[in-house]
Amino acid sequence: MALDSKIPLGEMDKKWTDYKGHVKLVNPANKRKLEVVVVGTGLAGASAAASLGELGYKVKAFCFQDSPRRAHSIAAQGGINAAKNYQNDGDSVFRLFYDTVKGGDYRAREANVHRLAEVSAAIIDQCVAQGVPFAREYGGLLSNRSFGGTQVQRTFYAAGQTGQQLLLGAYSALERQVALGNVTMYSRHEMLDVVMIDGKARGIIARNLVTGELERHFGHSVLLCTGGYGNVFYLSTNAMGSNVTAAWKAHRKGAQFGNPCFTQIHPTCIPVSGEYQSKLTLMSESLRNDGRIWVPKKKGDDRKAMDIPEEERDYYLERRYPAFGNLVPRDVASRAAKERCDEGYGVGTTKLAVYLDFKDAIVRYGKIEAGKAGNENAEHHSIVELGRAVVKEKYGNLFEMYEKITGENPYELPMRIYPAVHYTMGGLWVDYELQTTIPGLYALGEANFSDHGANRLGASALMQGLADGYFVIPYTLGNYLADEIRTAAIATTHPAFEETENAVSERINKLMNIKGTQSVESFHKRLGKIMWDKCGMARNATGLKEAIAEIQQLKKEFWSDVKIPGEINSMNPELDKAGRVADFIELGELMCIDALNRNESCGGHFREESQTDDGEAKRDDNNFSYVAAWKYNGDSDWQLNKEPLSFEIVKPSQRSYK
Amino acid sequence: MEHYSMNLTLKVWKQKNSRDKGGFETYQVKDISSEMSFLEMFDVLNEQLITAGKDPVAFDHDCREGICGMCSMYINGKAHGPWSNNTTCQLHMRAFRDGDTVVVEPWRSKAFPVIKDLMVDRTAFDRIIQAGGYISVNTGNAVDANAIPIDKKDADDAFMAAACIGCGACVASCKNSSAMLFVSAKVSQLALLPQGGPERESRVLNMVAQMDKEGFGNCTNTYACEAECPKGISVSNIARMNREYLTAGLSTEE
Numbered sequence A: 001m002a003l004d005s006k007i008p009l010g011e012m013d014k015k016w017t018d019y020k021g022h023v024k025l026v027n028p029a030n031k032r033k034l035e036v037v038v039v040g041t042g043l044a045g046a047s048a049a050a051s052l053g054e055l056g057y058k059v060k061a062f063c064f065q066d067s068p069r070r071a072h073s074i075a076a077q078g079g080i081n082a083a084k085n086y087q088n089d090g091d092s093v094f095r096l097f098y099d100t101v102k103g104g105d106y107r108a109r110e111a112n113v114h115r116l117a118e119v120s121a122a123i124i125d126q127c128v129a130q131g132v133p134f135a136r137e138y139g140g141l142l143s144n145r146s147f148g149g150t151q152v153q154r155t156f157y158a159a160g161q162t163g164q165q166l167l168l169g170a171y172s173a174l175e176r177q178v179a180l181g182n183v184t185m186y187s188r189h190e191m192l193d194v195v196m197i198d199g200k201a202r203g204i205i206a207r208n209l210v211t212g213e214l215e216r217h218f219g220h221s222v223l224l225c226t227g228g229y230g231n232v233f234y235l236s237t238n239a240m241g242s243n244v245t246a247a248w249k250a251h252r253k254g255a256q257f258g259n260p261c262f263t264q265i266h267p268t269c270i271p272v273s274g275e276y277q278s279k280l281t282l283m284s285e286s287l288r289n290d291g292r293i294w295v296p297k298k299k300g301d302d303r304k305a306m307d308i309p310e311e312e313r314d315y316y317l318e319r320r321y322p323a324f325g326n327l328v329p330r331d332v333a334s335r336a337a338k339e340r341c342d343e344g345y346g347v348g349t350t351k352l353a354v355y356l357d358f359k360d361a362i363v364r365y366g367k368i369e370a371g372k373a374g375n376e377n378a379e380h381h382s383i384v385e386l387g388r389a390v391v392k393e394k395y396g397n398l399f400e401m402y403e404k405i406t407g408e409n410p411y412e413l414p415m416r417i418y419p420a421v422h423y424t425m426g427g428l429w430v431d432y433e434l435q436t437t438i439p440g441l442y443a444l445g446e447a448n449f450s451d452h453g454a455n456r457l458g459a460s461a462l463m464q465g466l467a468d469g470y471f472v473i474p475y476t477l478g479n480y481l482a483d484e485i486r487t488a489a490i491a492t493t494h495p496a497f498e499e500t501e502n503a504v505s506e507r508i509n510k511l512m513n514i515k516g517t518q519s520v521e522s523f524h525k526r527l528g529k530i531m532w533d534k535c536g537m538a539r540n541a542t543g544l545k546e547a548i549a550e551i552q553q554l555k556k557e558f559w560s561d562v563k564i565p566g567e568i569n570s571m572n573p574e575l576d577k578a579g580r581v582a583d584f585i586e587l588g589e590l591m592c593i594d595a596l597n598r599n600e601s602c603g604g605h606f607r608e609e610s611q612t613d614d615g616e617a618k619r620d621d622n623n624f625s626y627v628a629a630w631k632y633n634g635d636s637d638w639q640l641n642k643e644p645l646s647f648e649i650v651k652p653s654q655r656s657y658k
Numbered sequence B: 001m002e003h004y005s006m007n008l009t010l011k012v013w014k015q016k017n018s019r020d021k022g023g024f025e026t027y028q029v030k031d032i033s034s035e036m037s038f039l040e041m042f043d044v045l046n047e048q049l050i051t052a053g054k055d056p057v058a059f060d061h062d063c064r065e066g067i068c069g070m071c072s073m074y075i076n077g078k079a080h081g082p083w084s085n086n087t088t089c090q091l092h093m094r095a096f097r098d099g100d101t102v103v104v105e106p107w108r109s110k111a112f113p114v115i116k117d118l119m120v121d122r123t124a125f126d127r128i129i130q131a132g133g134y135i136s137v138n139t140g141n142a143v144d145a146n147a148i149p150i151d152k153k154d155a156d157d158a159f160m161a162a163a164c165i166g167c168g169a170c171v172a173s174c175k176n177s178s179a180m181l182f183v184s185a186k187v188s189q190l191a192l193l194p195q196g197g198p199e200r201e202s203r204v205l206n207m208v209a210q211m212d213k214e215g216f217g218n219c220t221n222t223y224a225c226e227a228e229c230p231k232g233i234s235v236s237n238i239a240r241m242n243r244e245y246l247t248a249g250l251s252t253e254e
Helices: A015-022 A043-055 A093-103 A110-130 A162-179 A245-252 A285-289 A316-320 A330-342 A359-372 A380-406 A461-484 A495-514 A520-534 A541-561 A573-597 B038-051 B123-130 B152-162 B169-173 B180-192 B194-213 B224-228 B236-251
Strands: A035-039 A058-062 A183-186 A189-197 A200-208 A214-218 A221-224 A263-269 A292-296 A354-357 A415-424 A441-443 A626-634 A637-644 B005-014 B023-033 B101-105 B114-116
Touching: A015 A110, A035 A043, A035 A200, A035 A214, A043 A058, A043 A162, A043 A183, A043 A461, A058 A189, A093 A110, A110 A162, A110 A461, A110 B194, A162 A183, A162 A461, A162 B123, A162 B152, A189 A214, A189 A245, A189 A495, A200 A221, A200 A495, A214 A495, A221 A245, A221 A461, A245 A441, A245 A573, A263 A285, A263 A330, A285 A380, A292 A316, A292 A330, A316 A330, A330 A354, A330 A415, A359 A380, A441 A461, A495 A541, A495 A573, A520 A541, A520 A573, A520 B038, A541 A573, A573 A626, A573 A637, B023 B038, B123 B180, B123 B194, B152 B180, B169 B180, B169 B224, B180 B194, B180 B224, B180 B236, B194 B236
Parallel strands: A035 A058, A035 A221, A058 A183, A221 A441, B005 B101
Antiparallel strands: A189 A200, A200 A214, A263 A415, A292 A354, A354 A415, A626 A637, B005 B023
């Protein structure tokens, strides 16, 4: 089947306007009869459920957490981009579009990215109207900051808690619709399959995680807003519950999976401290505005950071990339850290860490403050004191978090950081309308593949989640549902619901009856290790082939030796986890297959076979300027379909940050 | 920072479901690293229980970075344990010493029934938000974001109130199980902002009415909520809510 991206004709900056002007509409009386299932209540899901409820559709929303307010969008720290040009520094829709396509290393679909940039400004308006307390200047107007990979200040923020404030805004809009009776909320529910009738998505099977009961829910269409799959690596900055299950079930039912190997490894995370580690914590990218990254010049140097003199420190990012220095994009910074550690220059007990040092920034700010106070000859210790206060105001909550986790004071000692899995650019393939290859099934936010290409720029994930939910799906879903007004609600006694529920139930029984010896967690850890070692920051054909074989072996072992305590018909977190890990294992195999197929380096995907003489990523536009969409044919069997990418506006060039 | 390892005795609340009476179970854990988080220590315990064919301890957790508000353990008589301004997931084992006994209970409040072991049902908070914890603005209705300048002090105060993570530690810490800190944080955030103006009176009346209906207790000004709040939400929000409530009550004819 050829992939039809349904990109509207016409000029790039007119496509979305033209589309909206001609798209089919559903009249209010009919909207009341149309039911929409929304799975996931993060930024994309909560904003979609609220907006569709406001329009008059009958919405059912699902989340596995105890409340929609807990979705992992809440943990985003840095900010949200919007082409407002409030700073008068030359920003525009075009520039945001351009930066995003380039930052994605020319592997995103131009038309989608342009629409994202177009609606970005309205997101900020909407959030402010909802009472989201963004940072403000003394004049009462909104404040902006800059973020990696751009030259303008377009990032709106609420201290280091931007995701939290945006999510609570969307959550409050959602709860308002619940109160009005337009949305029914199902928390502590997990979607376990899509129900297909006559080739269309018509509902879901969900498990009530408190009682263990399986439930059938009809919808004229189903929206998956279920986030990314970074937890396939076991250790990531994702929440413990973040999983691929909803997207994976849809994939197995026919929704193709786009660019699964595109993973973002974030350079500034707190390093692993031991085998027991359950998750990794991000330190916002904004720290690289003031922190300098270094390792000792001598291999295996065991001295404490403070004892290593200035001339024996290697500020390797400043050395390798003089033009961008510590502010190179995420993928470049991550690989450079790995390179130093692999060569034996790493620091800390595990030697898998580099320093992020604020010493110079503290002195610099301290001198400025002393100067403001007219104290040009201040002593060093008072300069440091003044400087620390400035750094505290900018990054206080992050420094506090670092200290809580590591027990070290980053005002005195440099932070130790290491890259960690943070975001997945890949996801369910969707067309311009955010519809997957299953009619009636949509994917929004991080769950889809569409806007970030092979690398996402900072402060763009929040933008995309809310763009999809507030401003895209309310238009594009109508185009589908307008043809469904004659479809009466289908009773959940329909055989398709029956069969799907039976299949779900069988799988749960099968899992519970294995009664093996190894815990779910131990399998998840082993999968993570394979993925991190062989499909992580650097990949090569030999390693990927080994990984595929190892994952297939792990899958066999899982299905014959996993041990799940408890019962089916009651709350059983181990059973929930087992289903998710089983899906991660299958996804892991597909990620390696995709990474093996893409024999080029682009964005976060670095194939060792494809690099320049000085070790930088080398793209191959002649052979790989396409979206890899994988169709599931059966166990370990996928078919590759290609959506060619053409660039009308932003002409691909090799990225250089030297 | 010196790292060390420790052996601990855990007394953990086990309760099958909301109808079960429940009680403490005692467990031993060994070789716990001071670098672990408190929940990672529970991961070790659960791995041990699963291997031994026993029922693991159910507890709520998700982001494990102190922001989602899902974790909810009452540790040695304090919500979220001994550290101040901290969530359970960010509590680290260096807070304990070799040989310590640690008592872990769920949040206890009539309005938060136990689901299993350390998990409780906090949907009462969602229903309070449904009663008015929002500004009624449909998608697409907004004016330009900079059309409404907001005094920086008000914006900052609104942000401080909005930092609430809805974990329920305030309720668990209060001898009356009062939810005043949670409710007042949302009322304050929206009362401080001009966007919240039109619904200001109905919001506070409806949210307080729902709070009472859910079975939360009254505030008797002990300030345990503020002391235990992981996000440092100030009790001045309660004072603001009381003023809002009084004003709204006086000016609303019903």
